[in-house]
Amino acid sequence: MTESQQQPEPAEDTSKHRAIKSFVMRAGRMTEGQQRGLDQGWPKFGLELEAGAADFDAVFARRAPRTLEIGFGMGHSLLEMAAAAPEQDFIGVEVHKPGVGALLNGLMTQNLSNVRVYSCDALEVLRQCVADASLDRLLLFFPDPWHKSRHHKRRIVQPAFAELVRQKLKIGGVLHMATDWEAYAEYMLEVMNVAPGYTNLAADGRCVERPSERPTTKFERRGERLGHGVWDLKFQRSV
Template identity: 75%
Template sequence: MNDVNENQQPEQPEDGQPRRAIRSFVMRAGRMTEGQQRGVEKGWPLFGLSLAGGLLDLDQVFGRQAPRTLEIGFGMGHSLLEMAQAAPEQDFIGIEVHRPGVGALLNGVLNAGLENVRVYDCDAIEVLNQAIPDGSLDRLLLFFPDPWHKKKHNKRRIVQPAFAELVRRKLRIGGVLHMATDWEHYAEQMLEVMSVAPGYRNQAADGTFIPRPDERPITKFEKRGERLGHGVWDLKFERID
């Protein structure tokens, strides 16, 4: 699952030493397979991006003008790889802090001979703030983010009013924020936040959720949710202002 939550400022304790900020992710360790290690070693120099590079010139990064999609928290990269293969005329940027997932995606990109994928391995909020130009994205994808299902942890969820506004700035007019979750309570919060967020229009005809779009691959989390008897909720909100 994509471990993303709301970015917050560091606290200042009495000793004057700032504590680390709460990030939009939880760093997850894991052993690297041979393929994942190959992805990092051979793929990162070709397709990896760094915050040190500052604000991107996306036409320069990809060497062309094309529709651009950014996915926050791509996990092991299966969905992003599938989407990139299915739409070679489009460009994709993925953000994921789980190193094996980064390696898995890059290995897949190398094996498929793709040129339309770039990757960040750091905090998504920092990427949006520091690297993505305003009005440059056609889609932003947030599939199955960490639900932080305990009520006391709900504030850690990434979908908050400040996030909605940040995403709105990065989308072009007509661009779409597409979210999906298998946690009903989180789906309801997403709908509540986005329904009052300025500058958006819900693409659902009834103002709630949409059927799963064909362009969203079925993830392992969706399959897991089905086994557990969970529903899956998709939301699409279009930037109109």
């Protein structure tokens, strides 16, 4: 075989070096309202990962209590919280474009100005865009439980996640998680109860009563009618 006929050497397999994602990108059809949200709302409320470290005081043109929500879905809860607390600022992160469009359309419809949005991996947002000790709350409501044992490595709640969130919370700031999968709640407790620098706010060291500030979703109400439970966990940064 001549040199020109030789096959090129295979490229180095870098798959084992790729970060494991806690989400799967899903294709979804955009409604007219969702597309309008992306077209008209993103220039007003959208933030780009590539912009790097953000000065949120400048972004919101004020200094206020600040909450970041990971995985806001279709944005219903985030809209409700932002409307109920105009004196607070909210940062939402979601990878699925229909949900981002729905939230942006809702912000315009309700004339809200205290929300900004990232559409990318939330862990990268925390690492690259959020200053240490700058968040009052971080919300993680109903993340994918990845219930099969072989998929547990995909769960977002891991020791490294707990430490990253701790760095971004202010002293006294709170990580609030909720799940409708009891086994995942138990797993969260296993991770968080041994995570350095946190205090479990549940009196019994387990779950808290359903907090009034967490909106009830349509999905949750349906689950309650079917007898499904919901578990809320709150961990406060202590050091």
